[in-house]
Amino acid sequence: MFDDFCMEHNLDQPLLPQTLFDLWCEKRPHENGTTHRMRVQQIRQFSKFLTNNGIEAPTVFLPLPQIDKTFLPYIFTHDEIQRLLTAVDRIKPCTHHGRESLVHLVMPLLFRILYCCGLRIGEALKIKTEDVDFHRGTLRLTETKNNRERLVPMSATLTQMCRAYFANPLVQSYGSAYFFPATDRSHYATCTAYEYFRKSLFIAQIGHGGRGKGPRLHDIRHTMAVHTLSQWTAEGKDIYTALPILMTYLGHSSIRSTEKYLRLVPESYAQITVPFETNFGDVFPEVTDENQ
Structure with missing residues (x-):
């Protein structure tokens, strides 16, 4: 970079x-x-x-940026996600540099892939056509944050949407190696996706707190993870068994990165704490004397 x-x-x-x-x-x-x-x-x-090594470079530095450890991602409700996608579907065709843009076709599918597959925006935009398996319904990601190539399965509905998108004559006319090509035949830029994200938030009447406060485009990925854990909890799945699956699907390098979503899913706490109290509650008896 x-x-x-x-x-x-x-x-x-x-x-x-x-x-x-x-x-x-x-x-x-x-x-x-x-x-x-x-x-x-x-x-x-x-x-x-x-x-x-005797090469001219700065020698005086400002203090390192502080990390705000209190930040919490914005988790969209199911209704907000539906309203957001409906707003994205209303994007109209336009031309750029004298060529008809694919934005009205790209954004509806892109945002559904972000939510349904929990991809990072950079991963999604850099998907190449050869990495989309329309028969098996998978996306092969080669340019990822941790440089770890992975296969991401899609639902049958999303796979069909990918087929319909790619079969569109306008998409075919681009002949780009990228699945989401810009008018110059390279992939769409993150800033462009964010621009349409902000416009769609406004149309969907979802408030934005300003720069750095969100909702952010990346919060769609966080929302997918939380919604998945919530669904698994409602279905009675064992979270301890499920977390490694979600970790692999999201492309996390460690289970700790995935565990952070548990604190955003209040419904999960009972599933985790109740079995623990049942099996091991008597190992640590309640202390009645504060001095003990």
Whole structure:
């Protein structure tokens, strides 16, 4: 990413100007605090490395960005998700650079894939046509956050929507390697998806708290996870057995990343705590004396 960043800003000398350093350190739209802090840490270490090797680079740094550990994702209700998708379906055809855009076809399917499959927006936008198996109903993700390729099964309904979308003559006319091609035949940008997300929120009458407060586009993924756990709980499934399945499906690198959703599902607590109290409650007897 940093290499692409340097090329975009025409850096052709072996140095790291302060202006470029500062620009890289700016927080990006939709970027969470942990990712932002990690990027700043990495460029600071790289800058020190350059300086130690006699290459011009910044030597004075601002304090590292603080991470807001109190942040909670926005979890859409089922009704809000339905209203959001209905609003996305109302996107009208338009032209871009003299060519008819696919936005009115792309966004309805893209947002359903985000919710039904819990993909990260970057994973979804970079799906290539060859990675969509219309017969088995799977998506092969090769460009993921943790660089771990995975297969994501889709429902029969979503698979049929993918078939219908790809069979559209307008989509076929693009001849792009990407499943969601922009007018230049590359994939759609995240900022474009976010733009339509915000417009659809307004149409669906779902309030937005402003920059950094959400709902965020990434909250659709969080919502899918919480709704899935809620459904499993209602069906009486063993959450301990189910969590690793959800972890694999979402592409998490550890079970801890998936466990965080449990605190967003109040209905899950009873399923977890009641069996524990039943089986092990007498191991730790109740303390009646506060001094013990």
